[in-house]
Structures are given as C-alpha cells and as structure tokens.
Amino acid sequence: MPATFDSPRLLADIGGTYARFTLETAPGEFAHAATLRCADHADFHAAMSAYLVTLPEGRIHHAAVAIANPVEGDAVRMTNYHWQFSIEQMRERLGFDTLVVVNDFTALAMALPRLSPDGKRQVGGGEAHERSVVGLLGSGSGLGVSGLIPADHGWIALGTEGGHTSFSPRDERELAILHHAWKELRGNVGVGSNAATTPTAATAGAPQSAAAAPLAHVSFERLLSGPGLELIYRALAERAGVRAAAGLSAPEITRRALAHSDTVCADALDAFCAMLGTAAANLAVTLGALGGIYIGGGIVPRLGTYFDRSPFRQRFEDKGRFSAYLAQIPTWVVTAADATFHGVSAILAAQLRNLSGAAASAILGQIQRARPNLSPAERRVADHVLAHPRSVLNDPVAEIARAALVSQPTVIRFCRSLGCEGLSDFKLRLASGLTGTVPVTHTQVTRDDSVLELGTKVLGNTASAILQVRDHLNRDNIDRAIALLARAHRVDCFALGYSSAVAQDAQLKFLRLGLPSAAYADPRTQALAAQVLGPGDVAFIISSTGAKPELLAVADTAHERGARVVAVTASQSALARKADATLLVDHVEDVDLQLPMVSRVLHLLMVDILAVGLAMQRRESLSLPAGSERDDEQLAAPARAHSVAPGVSAAVPLSELTSHSR
Amino acid sequence: MSQGFPRLLGDIGGTHARWAWQAQQGAALEDVTVVADTAAESLYASAVAYLERTGHAHPQWAGIGIATAVTGDEVRMTNHPWSFSIAELKRSLGLSRCLVINDFTALAMSLPALGAADLRALGDGQAVPDAAIGLLGAGTGLGVSGLIPNGPGRWLPLSGEGGHVTLAATNDREAALLAWMRSRSGHVSAERVLSGSGLVNLYQAICTLDGVAPKEVKPADVTTAAQNRADAQCVAAVAQFTAFLGSVAGNLALTLGARGGVYLGGGIVPRLGPAFDAALFRQHFEAKGRFAEYLRPIPAWVIVAPAPALLGASRALDLMPA
Numbered sequence: 015m016p017a018t019f020d021s022p023r024l025l026a027d028i029g030g031t032y033a034r035f036t037l038e039t040a041p042g043e044f045a046h047a048a049t050l051r052c053a054d055h056a057d058f059h060a061a062m063s064a065y066l067v068t069l070p071e072g073r074i075h076h077a078a079v080a081i082a083n084p085v086e087g088d089a090v091r092m093t094n095y096h097w098q099f100s101i102e103q104m105r106e107r108l109g110f111d112t113l114v115v116v117n118d119f120t121a122l123a124m125a126l127p128r129l130s131p132d133g134k135r136q137v138g139g140g141e142a143h144e145r146s147v148v149g150l151l152g153s154g155s156g157l158g159v160s161g162l163i164p165a166d167h168g169w170i171a172l173g174t175e176g177g178h179t180s181f182s183p184r185d186e187r188e189l190a191i192l193h194h195a196w197k198e199l200r201g202n203v204g205v206g207s208n209a210a211t212t213p214t215a216a217t218a219g220a221p222q223s224a225a226a227a228p229l230a231h232v233s234f235e236r237l238l239s240g241p242g243l244e245l246i247y248r249a250l251a252e253r254a255g256v257r258a259a260a261g262l263s264a265p266e267i268t269r270r271a272l273a274h275s276d277t278v279c280a281d282a283l284d285a286f287c288a289m290l291g292t293a294a295a296n297l298a299v300t301l302g303a304l305g306g307i308y309i310g311g312g313i314v315p316r317l318g319t320y321f322d323r324s325p326f327r328q329r330f331e332d333k334g335r336f337s338a339y340l341a342q343i344p345t346w347v348v349t350a351a352d353a354t355f356h357g358v359s360a361i362l363a364a365q366l367r368n369l370s371g372a373a374a375s376a377i378l379g380q381i382q383r384a385r386p387n388l389s390p391a392e393r394r395v396a397d398h399v400l401a402h403p404r405s406v407l408n409d410p411v412a413e414i415a416r417a418a419l420v421s422q423p424t425v426i427r428f429c430r431s432l433g434c435e436g437l438s439d440f441k442l443r444l445a446s447g448l449t450g451t452v453p454v455t456h457t458q459v460t461r462d463d464s465v466l467e468l469g470t471k472v473l474g475n476t477a478s479a480i481l482q483v484r485d486h487l488n489r490d491n492i493d494r495a496i497a498l499l500a501r502a503h504r505v506d507c508f509a510l511g512y513s514s515a516v517a518q519d520a521q522l523k524f525l526r527l528g529l530p531s532a533a534y535a536d537p538r539t540q541a542l543a544a545q546v547l548g549p550g551d552v553a554f555i556i557s558s559t560g561a562k563p564e565l566l567a568v569a570d571t572a573h574e575r576g577a578r579v580v581a582v583t584a585s586q587s588a589l590a591r592k593a594d595a596t597l598l599v600d601h602v603e604d605v606d607l608q609l610p611m612v613s614r615v616l617h618l619l620m621v622d623i624l625a626v627g628l629a630m631q632r633r634e635s636l637s638l639p640a641g642s643e644r645d646d647e648q649l650a651a652p653a654r655a656h657s658v659a660p661g662v663s664a665a666v667p668l669s670e671l672t673s674h675s676r
Numbered sequence: 677m678s679q680g681f682p683r684l685l686g687d688i689g690g691t692h693a694r695w696a697w698q699a700q701q702g703a704a705l706e707d708v709t710v711v712a713d714t715a716a717e718s719l720y721a722s723a724v725a726y727l728e729r730t731g732h733a734h735p736q737w738a739g740i741g742i743a744t745a746v747t748g749d750e751v752r753m754t755n756h757p758w759s760f761s762i763a764e765l766k767r768s769l770g771l772s773r774c775l776v777i778n779d780f781t782a783l784a785m786s787l788p789a790l791g792a793a794d795l796r797a798l799g800d801g802q803a804v805p806d807a808a809i810g811l812l813g814a815g816t817g818l819g820v821s822g823l824i825p826n827g828p829g830r831w832l833p834l835s836g837e838g839g840h841v842t843l844a845a846t847n848d849r850e851a852a853l854l855a856w857m858r859s860r861s862g863h864v865s866a867e868r869v870l871s872g873s874g875l876v877n878l879y880q881a882i883c884t885l886d887g888v889a890p891k892e893v894k895p896a897d898v899t900t901a902a903q904n905r906a907d908a909q910c911v912a913a914v915a916q917f918t919a920f921l922g923s924v925a926g927n928l929a930l931t932l933g934a935r936g937g938v939y940l941g942g943g944i945v946p947r948l949g950p951a952f953d954a955a956l957f958r959q960h961f962e963a964k965g966r967f968a969e970y971l972r973p974i975p976a977w978v979i980v981a982p983a984p985a986l987l988g989a990s991r992a993l994d995l996m997p998a
Contacts, residue, residue: 147834159931163834165826172808172824172933178967179927180844184863189851196848224908224915225956228846228923231965292842300820300931302836334863336840339745379827489792630793 018043023362024077024110026062027118027354028052030095030155035065036352037074038359044352058090058097059107066108078114078362080121080354082155084173090115111386114362118354119158120171122310123150125350125357126162127169133350134308138327140344146304149297151177152311153290157235157242161301168364176297177235184292184329187253187285192232194249199230234293238286240264240313246289247282254278264313272320287321290314291329298343299336310348321347377443378403380432388431394418395428399444407444411437442474472611479601479612480619488598495580495595496627502552502578504530508540508568509556516556516582516617523625524554537564544568549576556621558599558613560587569593582620597623680737680773680993684727687779687985688719688742690756690816695726696986697735705990707732708983719758720768737773738766739989741782743816745837751776775993779985780819781833783941784811785995786981786988787823788831794981795939798954801975803937810934812925813942814917818867818874822932831995838928839867846923846963853881853916866924869917872944875899878920879913886912899944903951918953921945922960929974930967937975945978952978 018040025044027034033055036047048065055061066074083092091098105113126148142148145164152158159176162169183189236242243264251258256278270276271283294307307330314321331340350356366386378400385396398418399406406414414437415422429440499505505524507517514535524531534540541564547553553572557565560583569579569592581593590596597620601613681701687694693713696705707730716722719740727733744753752759766774787809806825813819820838823831843864845851857864857877869878872895879898883890888909893901901910925938938961945952962971981987 147836163824163826163832165824165832170824170826170832174931174933175967175970176931178930178964178970180846180923180964182842182844183851183854184842185858189845189855192845192851193848224912225919225960226847226849228919228960228963229848231846231963231967233965233967296841296927297931299840300834300836300838300928302834302838332863333840333842334861334865336837336865339837339840492792627793 021073021075023359024066024074025355025358025362026065026077026079027121027358028058028061028079028081028092028097029118030082030092033061033065034355035062036355037069038355041363042356042359044355052095052097058099059104062104062108074110076112076114076362076366077108077110078112078116078358078365080116080118080358082118085115085117085120112362112366114358114365116358116361117173118358119150119152119160120173121354121357121361122152122158122348123148123160123162123171123357124169124360125353125355126150126308126348128356128360129348129350129353133348133353134346135322135349137309137322137345137347138330140306140342142306142344143304147301148305149294149301149303149307151238151290151294151297151307151309153238153242153309153314154312155240157233157238157293158311159293159297161297161303162305163301164305172301177238178231178233179293179296181232181234181237181289182292182296184288184332187250187281188289190253191237191246191249191285194252195232195236195245196229198245198248199232234289238290238293243267243282243286243313246285247278250281250285251278254281268313268317272317283317283320284324286313287317287324287326288329291326291332294326294345295330295333295340298330298340299333304343306344306346308346308348310353315347315349377432377440384432388428391420391424392428392431394420395425403444407441476612476615479616483599483601483616483619491595491597492623492627495597495624496631498552498578498580498595499524499529499554499624499628500631501550502529503548503550504532505552505554505580506543506547507531507533507554507556508544508565509533509535510537510562510564511535512614513556513558513617516614516621517554519618520554520556520621520625523621524628527625527628529628540564540568541571544571545575547572547575547577551575551577553577553579554581555579555589555593556582556617557587557589558584558601558617560584560589562589565589566592580624582617682732682735683990683993684723684732684735684738684769684771685986685989686719686723686738686740686742687782687983687989688713688740688753688758689779690743690753693719693722694983694986695723696983697730697732698990705983705986706730708986713756713758717757719760720765723765723769735769735771737993738769738771738775739782739993740774740776741779741985741989741992742776743779743819746776746778746835773993775989775996777833777989777992777996778819778821778835780811780813780821780941781835782988782992783813783819783979783985784809784821784823784833784988785831785992786984787811787939788829789987789991790939790979790981790984794979794984795977796980798940798952798976798978799958801937801973803975804935807935808932809936810925810928810932810938812870812921812928812938812940814870814872814874814921814940814944815942816872818865818870818924819942820928822928822934823936824932825936833992833996834932839870840865841924841927842866843869843920844923844927846919846960849885850916850920852885853878856881856884866920869920870924875913875917875944878916879909882909882912882916895944899948899951903948914948914951915953915956917944918956919960922957923963925957925976926961926964926971929961929971930964935974937977939977939979941979941984946980 022037022039025036025038031052033050033052036044039045046069050061088101101113101115148162150160157177159174161172183192237246247262247267248258267279267282270279298307330345331337333340381396381400385393388396395418411422411425415425429437434440507520509517517533521531521533534543553568555565566588572579579593581589581596583589584600585598599616601616683698685696685698691713692710694710696708698705709726716725749762762774762776809823811821818839820836822834826832843866845854854864868874875895875898876893879893880890898910898913901907902914905911929938962968964971
C-alpha cells in the first residue's frame, strides 16, 4: 500500500444542515477540511464546486460521499432537504473516475472496526469478542440503526430501518410516555387513530375483536431523537403535573438537565438514556452483537460522563434471565469527530481495491474493483462492460473492441486480467453474475464457433432460458394446474411432433404417481381419445405455439365432454385462452434452424414442476403401482425400508419423488 | 465447497432429536428419524443408536443444529441433561469435521433452499433477491435468526437471542397486558408471550383483565380451544399471540432490513394451520406508521417443510468455513 495516494481522495459528509468536506491524502490522513452550510448552495453540485475551487491544483480521481438519507440505486434524494441528483451524472459533471455515495450511518458503521481507543469511550463492563457482529445506534435528528457482520476478510454493513421498531416500555414512567405519545399522535395521525380503544371485557372476549388494532405507531425513533426528547419532556411534565415550558428544544432540555436546573428536564434525559438502553439491548440480542454496541449521533456524545452515570448501562443489562448474555457485551460512545470520514474512506477503499469479500463472486463488482489497476485501454473495455453488460454477452470480440475503441487483443487481455481464460469464459461468468438483475439474452451459434464454444453456447442459451422462465413463474397458474391434476381420475397427454416426447415423459410421471394416463401424438388418435374423456378427467396439452388446430380441437372436445384442460404453451396463444390452467413458456426458437431445442427442455421442466407438486400433494395417499419397473433413473430412488423402532417415527423422505430437483 | 460426504445431520430439540443421513452433494436426506431425547443418555448415544439402526457407518462430516446457544466447545442445553464437548463428539464419532450450531441458525441456513411447497404465504409481497432474510420460530421458546447476503448465493447466518427483546405494546390493551405480566415476572420479553408457555401467560393475563377465572391449561389446550372457538379467552389469547408475532416480526424485518422476506418456523404457527389469522398477522406486521410502505412488499411465510433444519445443517457445512 502506498504511503500517499496518487491523487487525494475527496470525502464528504452531507447532513441536513451542514456539508463537511475533507481531502484524504494518505490512508487516514485528512487535510483541507471545510464545513459549508447546505442552505448557502442551490444544490449538491454547487456545494461540491464551492469546495473544489478552494483546493490546490491537481485532479481528484476518486470521491466518496456520506449522506443523511437512504441510498438505493442511482437517484439520490435527500429526505429533509431539497437536494437531489443522479450519482452517475454527478460523477461525469465533476470529472471523477469514481463517485461513491453511501448512507452516512452505513459510513459510520464501517468506521467502527477502525476506531482508535481514544475515538471511543466504554460505558460499563463487558468485553468484545474478536470478529463478532457489531451494532450501532445513533440518536440525532432521527434514530439510525446499523450493524456490521464479519464476512471473509471484511465487514458487511447492514442496511436497516431498526429505528422504526415499536417502542417497548420497560416501567411505569415509560408506559406513561407511550400513552402520552399516543395521545399526541391521535390528533395528527390517521391510521388507527379513530380505532382508539378503551378495551373492555366485552369487546376483548368477542372473537371478532380478540386482538385490538394497533394505534398510531410509536417507534423508538419517535422518542430517541431530538424531537423525541422534547416529546418525553412534555409527557413527563404532564405526569409530574407541571406545565411544560412551551417550545423547549432538545439542546435546551439537555442543558437544563446537565445543569440540574429543572427536574422535569432531568427526568426526561434520564428516561431518554434508559430507553436508549432498551433499544441498544434489543439490537444486541437480535443481531447477537458479541462484538459490542456503539452509540453515535448528535445527542449522546455531547452528554459527556453524564451518560456513563445514567441508567443506560443498567437498563442495557436488564433483560431478565438474559442479563448475563448482555453483561458480557461492551457498549461504547463514539467520540471521534471524524468517524464518518474514516468510514466513508474505508468504503471507497473497498470499492477501489480488491479488499471487500462482500461481492467477490459478482463479476461486475470484481470489474469495478479491478478497474483502477487495469491499463487505460483495458479500463475502456471495463467501462464498456459495466455500461452494457447485456450486449457484451451477445457481441463477438470485434464488436466489443470497436465499441470500446480498443484492439481485439486488448479485449482478451482484459478478460485475462480478470482471471478468465478468454472471452467465452468471461462471458459465462458474466452471464452467471447477471441473472436476476439484468436479463440474459440469447447468443447465436455461428459457423466460426469452435466445438467448445458451440457447446458453451447451447448450454448457456438453455440455462439463460431456464432462468428467464424461473423469473416469470406464476404461482397461481402452477397451483391451479396441480389442483386440477390432483383431482383428476385420469390424465391424457396430447402433443404433436417434437413435443410428443414431452407428452410421453408426462405420461410416465403421471403413471408413476398412480394416475392413469396415456400419451397421444397422432392427430387422428387424439381426436378419438378426446371423445372418450369424461368429467373428472384432464386433457394435458403441450404445444410451443398454442395455435395448432388439431390440439385446439382436442381442448374443445375435452370441455364438451366435461373434462378440464391443462396446457403448457405460449402466453397469449389460442390454447392458453382455452385452457383451465396454463403453464406459460414463452421462448422464441432460432428460426434459421427450425429445431425446437430449448423450448422442449423448458416443457420438460414444466412437467417436472407439476409432477413434483402433484407428488407433494399426494404424498400421504401415495402408493406406487405394484410391479412397476425401476428402469427410470430419476424415479428409481432407493425405496428404503424404514425400520421403525418403538418410540421412533420415520418421515417419508422426499427423495423418492424429488431426488432430481433437490 | 462440496465435500465431506457422507454426512450425519442432526436437529436436537428440547424433547426430540431428529437425525438424517446424506450420501453425497445434492442428494436428498435419507432415513430421517425422530427419537425422543429420553431414549438415549447422551447426544453421542443417540447418534450411535441412529447409525446402528439405519445401518449407516463412517460419516465424514456431521452437522448438528441444537436448541441452545453455542459459544464454545462445551455445549450445554438448558433444562436438559445432554451436554458435550464438540471436539470429543468429533473424536468419538470418528469425524473429520463436526459443526455444531444453534438449531435456529441451521433452520435459517435452509431458507434459501426452500421451495413453494415448503412454505405457506401469509398475504402478499415479493422477496427482493439477495436481500436480508428474517426468521422467527415460536415453539418451546422464541428463536430469532436471520441471513445476511454475502454476495450472490452466499449467506451469513445471525446467531442472536432475539427472542429476548423487550416486548412492545401497540395499543392500550397490549399495554395493560404488558403491565400485568411485568408485575408478575419483571422483564417481559417477546418470548414471554411468543412461545408455548407464552400462550399460557397470555391466556392468564387475558382472563385477569377480563375478570374471568383462568383454568389450568397447557399450551395445546389453548390452541385447541381457540381452533374450536370453545373458549373466548383462548380465542383472544391466540389472536393476541398472532398480533404480537406480527409486531415482533415487523420489528425484526426493520432491524435486519429483511426485504428478502420473513419466515415463521417453530412448532406453534404451523400447528395452528388455517386457524392462524394471516390478515391479523399482516395488520400488525405492517403497522409501523409510514414504514408500512416499507413492510407491505415484504413477504411472510410459514415454513411447512418437514425437516428444514436438517437440510440447513448440511448447507451450513457447505457455506460456513471449517
């Protein structure tokens, strides 16, 4: 690791009122710190520019911003302030190579493992387990909650909304605060407010209202924040029969409490610390935070040693028979002023270097991390892949080289820099890393393909088609189809041409499940067979297009005979409209080849889904037909004798039915 | 990644031990067997009895989920005579690896592998892929766990004691129930109402508030009477149980950011079957003010699979570093 960075890194901490900036010249070395008022600047770009012009000459490559609102995706919108921007556009406008924007609380969490001993103060006893889960609460304008989970060689910061959990009162004083909060909220909160209840034995005993509806939500944040302290003050003034001083702000309540000049303020701060103890302990037990709990935010670090004498720690440990578990967990107040900068710096470093194990197997994350170490030409390929991952999957090497403005060997070098053997290998890893978020598309098999590439493409196409079908599975349709099949007296399978193999497969599976079944591939026989279906029977029709007149006729006849129709076919097809239940497979086959390949595999999988579902439904009443041959590999799972000893019950292993799908 | 077969898998509860055998990677579990803990004098003896009865020999690895906190080599079960050293168990069974984890952690590890047939959905919602997952199980106690995503297909299980969070009240009635229970037993944790004995606590508290003399009941009596609508206070106890479970599950979802869904395991909810009021659960699950918007898309499921913790113990062997 170099002693100084090649170019200083810009770090920012944007709150609701102030934007703080600094330059990190070397790991942990900060310079040119500045604080700007957000209100003095029209938007984020203006504030950033105002800071940048004060800096000495020299380009800044990488920047990271901690911001006081949730960050998901590219669009950032500040909750308590009007600034909003696109991260990617901002990066381009400011001319950075990297711009990372994270929630400020996540940044603070990432700083915790790096806090020096003088950056924190322990409250009470306990000792942290090495590399254990760590919890963080920060009370300020709201109540932030986060956690760090040890992973591989780094940490994963939890994105949580834990401040919004329901407040749990621990004693009479807190119950009074809760009732007061309900009373205040009833005025201005709609949900539940008019369902306010004075429960009586009569209503509680009546089954319909056996559990009363929730009232207005009183979260921990509602009480453990600046506005919360003010609410606690009002509640306790009422409880003490004292008139609450109008408009007393949280800092003023704190000041009076610390100066012992007002008993209600002192009571309020005391209750605040106790309730923070409850919230901290709830977080500790939920996460199993044997690595300790940290308290940050604007309020507690300013309380000084008062906090150490407050009921916080005693309450933290006061969890009935679980007190011993909590007594071993240390609690600290974060005192370091630049902790957020340390955290945001760590997040930036993790993005830039191949440090974090968090997304190690995601190829796009790997490209992002490897990017700074690539040659300028390879970096252009990286940028192209990051911008157009989907088209890269389809494009030949010449096309990728042209789009990235590099030579073809550079593309190959890029792949090797990422540890891949070549472009095919890279594409495979890209494809597996993309599923779910970016659709995987079809690739063309061409005459130039080597045998290996050809195999890779055929398998890759099939795999991506399967994943697409998986993403579009409709549970209702499957449920309905299984329900129809489960009630059927017999199921006859109908298909034409290539699909008849699927019909045969279905027939075998239905027979093995003890369901009378036949398969018909010839249109003439199909017409005759449909004529003898009756109520309680199911016609199971497989067709890629769903437009074959012969099969549509089978569906009509089946319905006339009182039978039901289950189809595996394309959505929007005539067959899909006729069927009582349809499993949809929309796959467009390669028109040049006219060989149904992928769709047949998909149809077989649909049959498997139905067979497994049917098997699960019929598990209890299932009996395999006697003397059936065990020549089918998939179904011939060993039928083990379950020796059942007294006091021993043996569960039927699902393996007998689902070994292939487990 | 996939090594250490064949495997002996165990799920050790307070009253019963469940054992299974897995021959190879991806293979289904074989010879799933449930035995009463009282049938053997130690965990080792129970394992050996299983192996002898099923004719399996020489497991390479063992993965065991156990209903207690596992903090070191010495494992001790609360209110239970079985206690053992993991290293000792490994040696005496001739294993090359023996992983002992909390049973709830094991159950959590199974969650990403569960399919539609293993689950019953409570209301709507759509899981966000690779987002955190929450798990609650009300049974003898209240187990709480979760899975934190660690890259695609990789998960880190939480092993906490989240059943001991302080119980919140969301209306006057609940506040009154809490006050009564606190006057009897001090700290009122979520487990104090969301467990078998918790059901009885709730029943007694409701009887007191309603001015009805409580009968001597066991947890199963409460659920049965509620299912048959035979007793107003039992009906109310089960409804209140459902409401508290919804609220606690909502808190867990918020704390973990569990947009991957919340799963309900444990003995009680699956046993209630259709008598479990999904709408009431969702109402209290989502009743978090403006965070209802956050919670509404989060799916909740009841785990109905027969032996998910055994599958989870095997996945834990694959996913947790040796």
